[in-house]
Amino acid sequence: MSKTSTGLITRAVGSPIRRLRKGVTMGLTVMAAGLLSGCSVLSRGFLGAAGPVAAAERHEFYLVGAVMLLVIGPVLLLTPLIAWHYRLANTKSAFRPQWGFSWILEGLIWIPPTIIVIVLAVFLVDDTVRLDPYRPLSPGLSPLQVQAVSLDWKWLFIYPDQHIASVNQLILPAGRPVHVSLTSGTVMQSLLMPQLAGQILAMAGMTTQLNFAISQPGTYWGENAQYNGAGFDKQKFQVLGVNPVDFNRWVASSRQTPRLLDDAAYRTLSRESVLSQPVTFGSVEPGLFAKIVHQAIRPGYLRQHEDANSHG
Amino acid sequence: MARLTTEPELRHAGLNLADDPREVREQVESDVFGFWVFLMSDAVMFALLFAVYGTMRHATAGGPGPEQEFKFHSAFWETALLLTSSFAYGMVSLSMKHARGQLWLALWLGITFCLGAGFLKMEIHDFLTMFHDGATPERSGYLSSFFVLVGMHGFHVLSGLTWILLMGVQLAVFGPDDRVKVNLIRLGLFWHFLDLIWVVIFSVVYLEGLSL
């Protein structure tokens, strides 16, 4: 482009920009301050890892991120530099319009990326096996068993060995591995506790598994990450990491709750609804989880939909 | 328009194109080639339906399975009918190649149609018997996948039969002109393709199902 036409464009675009500049600068300052304070939200995610699984995954995130920054760095630098240096107006730069191939460059653009991918692939296999959600954390310690059932729009957690259950609240002893078996009492859902472990899907008629642990007592959170209808946003729950003594105390006190989780209670629970408060069941009918997996109980939502259809 | 003369002469098994101008031959080439590409796409669809059938093979949910519902002799005769119809269509192609005249073309087309229709009639009869036994597609995932896979093939046969009828009419109206001939070649590809799919259905669905 010639000097004159560039000048024209600069003038045409430049004048409103100058007028706007002050406002934009101020706006950007305010926004930057806002975003900096907004960075605290990251601690709610896996960057605020509070268990060995999430911590290992966070470590891998930093590693892959660093390697990838090395890979994309040259592109981010070279693209603007070369484009600018070889601009038409720069008459000092060389011009070789017939040049279109070089073995050295071909080697440079094919071989190093291949090596990087091989390196990343080695990490990938190792980490995928090590962080397989199905893999028990420490073979020596017997994990706490939890059975999770995803419902519309809440999570049911059954503690089979303690014979209790809770809805929308997961209380776990810190330091002890946890093994979760998941199924869905309704559509496909995904269990995500960002600070503790990666997510895994829950599907009706089958079980999936997740192993994780909480390092320190504290309050964390979990959610369903797979859209499942109007109450989706509210399908969040608290994960409380407590010390083992408190955990046993909580189990004992929960058993005092007169509520029983049996077929009928499950049918009511599996109706579409959002709970305002967590619920605890003092006893659980044995084998209930297996019955849910094998769909031996007719879930409540079906009845609800039939009613809705007969009215409509 | 100068062409490299070393290029091989464009030929097609079922057509005598030697005297036609090059543009016509090229158009015919690409018309038939395009249909091959379509068949490839269709083959992918059937491959996926087979895969779905494979994964649902044991999802009978307590309902009837192949051993109660499949009858070897009817699957055998269906196969025989369809394979013979493919032979008959081969005769259509030969009649066209050797320009035996419209009557031969029409005769073999008619035979292909009757054999194909016979196949379809037997298949529908089988389906109705299964329905009568309570083996309906709503009964289980397995039966759903069976009916969609075999039914999709049946639907293709039905489309093929419609096409044969249409070609019969066109033959009567236009005689074997260029476009009729090209379409007869495409129809032939389609019909033999259905045969091929049926052979896989016969092996994977019926033989496997009855061998248990």
Add this chain to the structure above:
Amino acid sequence: MTFWHILLGRLTWDSLVFVEAWRNPTISEIIGGLAGGVAVLGAALLFGLITILGRWRYLWTVWLTSLDHKKIGIMYMVFAVIMLCRALIEAVLMRTQQAIAINNPGLVAPDHFAQLFSTHGTIMVFFVGMPLLTGLMNFVMPLQIGSRDVAFPYMNSISLWLTVGGGIMMMASLVVGKFSTGGWSGYPPYTELAFNGGVGPDYWIWAVSLSSLGAMMTGINFAVTVYKFRSPGMRWMRLPLFTWTTLCTAILMIFAMPPLTVATLLLAADRYLGMHFFTNDLGGNVMNFVNLFWLFGHPEVYILILPAFGVYSEVVSAFSSKELYGYTSLVIATMVIAILSFTVWLHHFFTMGQSAGVNSFFGIATMLIGIPTGVKIYDWIWTMFWGEVRFSTSMLFSIAFMITFVIGGMTGIILATPPLDYLVHNTLFLVAHFHNMLIPGTLYGVIAGYYYWFPKAFGFRLSEKWGRIAFVCWVPGFYLAFMPLYVMGASGVARRTQELFDPALRPWVIAAEIGALLLLAGLASLFIQLYVSIRQRHTTRVPVGDPWDARGLEWSMSAPPPEYNFAVIPQVSRRDPFHWQKINNGAYKPADHYRDIEVPKNSMCGVLIGLGMTACFTGLVWHMWWLAVCGFTFSLGTAIARSFMRDVRRTIPAAEVEAQHRRWLETTAAALPIPRHLEMTPENEGLAKWQG
């Protein structure tokens, strides 16, 4: 079964959004009613305007029934831009909702919000991305290979009208009934009858089916065209890169559309015939749908991106005034990407509980795609090297693409690592990632290509000034809109979230909202650019047809090109044929003798078949079985009737071809050759001065 019941199926007064908004005037319903009103008014206004101007005959005979690949290409793009307006406004509405709805319900109700993200995704993928690129490929590819048309012009018209039919169904869902709430991927069992009994998932199934049928036919058409309709001497390794990517895209369409057709067909079987493919009970298995869908879905990503890679290859070479660097590498990389795209579908559901071995395999396969993609980026960088780069709008978007796309590539590698995918799958991180691929990868590519080939299509250049303004909106707008989503996703915010609960997210959602508004401003500036360019077209005409001193055969004829493209089919002897013709003084020469040219006559059959199938599928959505049967029979009947027509081609006599060609050569002789630094000035009549 009353008469009305049979006639209207599931359609009642309540299905109209206006009735719903009247009865229950919440903000959410009023927004829905307004959107429906805009759709109806827009259609009425368009019809009224055409009627008042008396342009129906013109529209019908010159455009709608045309089988000319150039016109079909342009119609694809016009259609896609209309759909883009809707989908982008929906995006802004979603961002506004999230910006407001922190611990309060916000503007739109959950169900309405779910429809927004479902239609936004479905439209952007099937009715914006694909038709935009199909339009470009339709227009450019036959010109680049020296062909007079695509292999099957009539089928081309059917493809277009099937796609438009899908778009009409999407628009109808604004006015009558509700669209699916199951997202663009429509995962069952949520979309099964047991959970969603309404018309929504049916709208999704049938609109998508129309698009996939059209795309499959387009794929066959383009592949056969590239295989069989190249001009003499146009050997494989002489094909322009855009044609290469078109071929790969066509092959992907041929193989990737059947899985989608199967997935939607089986879901329809569940919903209409009570079968059990993906239901919770009686042996249904939802994992089959997920596999089938992504067996389509991943190649689809490359259907959306490969043609844009082709555009960048053309644009960077032309505006660097230089040969494309690493042609062979680029061809190999394109083919490798196309093949690998079929081996990675499982990375869309690492979290479904497969073994670590399976996840590792698909993770590595995914990373492998990074290699050829990286090679491509470097090839474009080395194309600028030792060149003379002109920062036209096309080039600016290309450079912005290279920088932005590699950032998306980085997050792509993160997502390809299964343990990391477990953390950010289904969150806004994922949303940010695929927008980071598709906005630079598809949209910038389309804008670059649109600016680059527009003078060829219409004979005048687009306003450079407004192109730059658009650039200033689209690029910072993208960063502002999507970088915050990475942060929010890493903080565990699930995608498709209608209401947020953490006030600390506020700065991020507000930044994203401003970004979304900037993107909307970018779209508006493209419209202004078009308007301004049409107004000042007398100063930007390029009748000679080569405004950018470019290299492919598409620049070797007048702008706009004659309907038969080439007066004489060119003989090609090396890559970049037109460039070498210009250098060797072979360009702009009369032919020894001209011949009669046969072109396909216009046909209304494509329109009728497309609309018939749309009626059929609409009938299926609303359970108006008579309409479904009639629509199908009508389409089938039209196709059969067409097969009885013998007089479908028209001859343009050699004398007319010669006269037109000579007139253009006179224009060329009168034009002033323009050096590159003056190409943006009114002096540029499309004749480039060769400068070595």
